[in-house]
Amino acid sequence: MGDFNRSSDMESSREALRKRQEALALRLTTGNRSDVASKNMNESIAGLSRGELESAAETLIRKRVSQTSSHLPMTRHLLGDEFLREFRLFGASHHFNGYRAHWFDAWFFAEYLKRQSGSNERVPWLVDCLKLEQMQIGLELYQPRFSMQRLKYQVHLWRYDRDPSPRKKACLLWSWRIGRWRGIRMW
Amino acid sequence: MVAAAEDAVVVEAKGEWNKLPSLGVGLGYRSQFRHSLFSHQSSVDFLEIIADHYFESSPHRRTELDLLHSNFPLIPHGLALSLGSADGLDDQYLKLYCELVNRLKPAWCSDHIAFTRAGGIDIGHLTPLPKTNSSLTVLRENIRRVKDMTDVPVILENITENIRFPEDEFSDAEFLGRVCDQNDIGLLLDVTNLFINSVNHRFDPIKVLERLPRDRVIQLHFVGGYFEDGKWVDGHGDATQEEIWQLLDEVVSRFAVHGIILERDELIPPIEELLLELNRASEILRKRSDSHG
Numbered sequence: 001m002g003d004f005n006r007s008s009d010m011e012s013s014r015e016a017l018r019k020r021q022e023a024l025a026l027r028l029t030t031g032n033r034s035d036v037a038s039k040n041m042n043e044s045i046a047g048l049s050r051g052e053l054e055s056a057a058e059t060l061i062r063k064r065v066s067q068t069s070s071h072l073p074m075t076r077h078l079l080g081d082e083f084l085r086e087f088r089l090f091g092a093s094h095h096f097n098g099y100r101a102h103w104f105d106a107w108f109f110a111e112y113l114k115r116q117s118g119s120n121e122r123v124p125w126l127v128d129c130l131k132l133e134q135m136q137i138g139l140e141l142y143q144p145r146f147s148m149q150r151l152k153y154q155v156h157l158w159r160y161d162r163d164p165s166p167r168k169k170a171c172l173l174w175s176w177r178i179g180r181w182r183g184i185r186m187w
Numbered sequence: 188m189v190a191a192a193e194d195a196v197v198v199e200a201k202g203e204w205n206k207l208p209s210l211g212v213g214l215g216y217r218s219q220f221r222h223s224l225f226s227h228q229s230s231v232d233f234l235e236i237i238a239d240h241y242f243e244s245s246p247h248r249r250t251e252l253d254l255l256h257s258n259f260p261l262i263p264h265g266l267a268l269s270l271g272s273a274d275g276l277d278d279q280y281l282k283l284y285c286e287l288v289n290r291l292k293p294a295w296c297s298d299h300i301a302f303t304r305a306g307g308i309d310i311g312h313l314t315p316l317p318k319t320n321s322s323l324t325v326l327r328e329n330i331r332r333v334k335d336m337t338d339v340p341v342i343l344e345n346i347t348e349n350i351r352f353p354e355d356e357f358s359d360a361e362f363l364g365r366v367c368d369q370n371d372i373g374l375l376l377d378v379t380n381l382f383i384n385s386v387n388h389r390f391d392p393i394k395v396l397e398r399l400p401r402d403r404v405i406q407l408h409f410v411g412g413y414f415e416d417g418k419w420v421d422g423h424g425d426a427t428q429e430e431i432w433q434l435l436d437e438v439v440s441r442f443a444v445h446g447i448i449l450e451r452d453e454l455i456p457p458i459e460e461l462l463l464e465l466n467r468a469s470e471i472l473r474k475r476s477d478s479h480g
Binding site: 010013014016017018020021022024025026028029047048049052053055056059060063064066095096097098099101102140 | 239242245266267271272273274280302304305306307308309310311312314317319320321322324325349350351352353354418420453
């Protein structure tokens with residue numbers, strides 16, 4: 001009887017831990033969004049410091065921003081502080097699983113920005129930069145053998161800080177991967 | 188240099204921790220300094236690679252891994268085994284992690300005392316566990332699964348704890364000690380994380396060191412953090428602060444450490460700056476070797 005009680009206690013404390021972890025994961029990845037916060041979730045994280053939870057959620061979003069910036073360095077440079085503001089909006093409703101989540105974050109954030117910035121007057125070549133950087137991410141993420149994009153401006157990989165106003169010149173961007181060899185070229 | 192890759196022997200994880208090779212002082216590998224790394228190869232004893240970057244890797248990544256493996260002793264460091272997850276381990280991640288470890292045959296492999304996944308959600312960040320018996324049970328079951336799939340010794344890292352749990356039953360040191368003892372694993376002591384936790388949660392880090400199992404502190408991590416809004420943050424993007432150097436010195440004087448890694452992830456400076464920090468860590472390690480004969 002004693003063994004049964006001990007085993008039952010262990011099961012219930014494990015279940016409590018599982019619920020607490022699930023609620024914590026939800027709280028950290030979705031913030032305070034009322035559409036996902038449930039009574040059960042709020043009960044399962046009861047007793048935890050609100051300030052610590054907010055700080056942990058902020059750490060998480062900053063980590064995602066940092067990882068996404070490393071995959072979209074030109075876009076980060078062009079948008080400055082707007083990059084973080086836009087990512088906060090994007091990050092609240094998009095979350096990816098798996099060890100390649102940071103690549104998916106970057107790919108879909110680029111998609112999101114392309115929709116948002118279709119007519120960005122301050123940086124009209126932003127969409128072209130996004131296409132270029134997305135092509136690089138695509139090489140890592142989807143491993144296409146060949147892909148092509150049409151650009152309105154002549155943007156340069158890694159030269160965005162020295163050449164802030166690319167020439168308007170229609171060109172084609174293409175990438176390839178054959179075995180270990182890969183590359184991106186512009187015409 | 189301290190140990191070549193061929194000297195690294197795989198020790199079965201049966202308490203023979205002192206037989207692990209001494210790898211010296213090295214870097215957490217980041218592809219940003221790949222080219223400059225090879226022009227300073229003799230200054231770096233070993234590399235720690237992020238295991239996740241080489242799962243199902245592209246031909247480009249495989250070439251990179253082969254190049255690193257043929258030039259440095261490598262230690263694979265996992266980010267998302269999620270050993271503290273009450274849901275259990277992700278079978279696919281476990282398989283990929285162990286395949287990589289078994290292929291590289293490193294002196295040891297590592298991950299964290301944390302959970303990163305719950306209820307089907309990948310948090311994408313190391314999240315602390317309550318220091319309770321139920322966390323110890325979950326860790327025991329999950330670590331056993333890893334050890335069933337590899338003979339390479341496992342060491343686990345302490346994380347920065349931005350959330351503390353009211354239900355904690357053990358102190359930091361007691362919990363770390365129990366995790367090591369109950370599972371026959373080693374400790375990857377992140378000195379920066381210990382420093383940050385001790386300041387943010389107001390405890391004496393030396394008291395933690397006094398209670399850790401003496402033969403289990405196998406590897407160290409260190410890097411600078413930053414202070415913001417009244418708290419230290421492990422940004423992994425700053426030069427190591429003097430307080431952290433002092434704690435590192437204290438740790439090295441107390442434990443027979445087998446390897447030290449500078450773990451710089453953000454705002455990576457020219458490699459010469461990183462090498463200055465490695466030299467200082469090497470000096471600390473050498474001083475300990477001299478004093479212990």
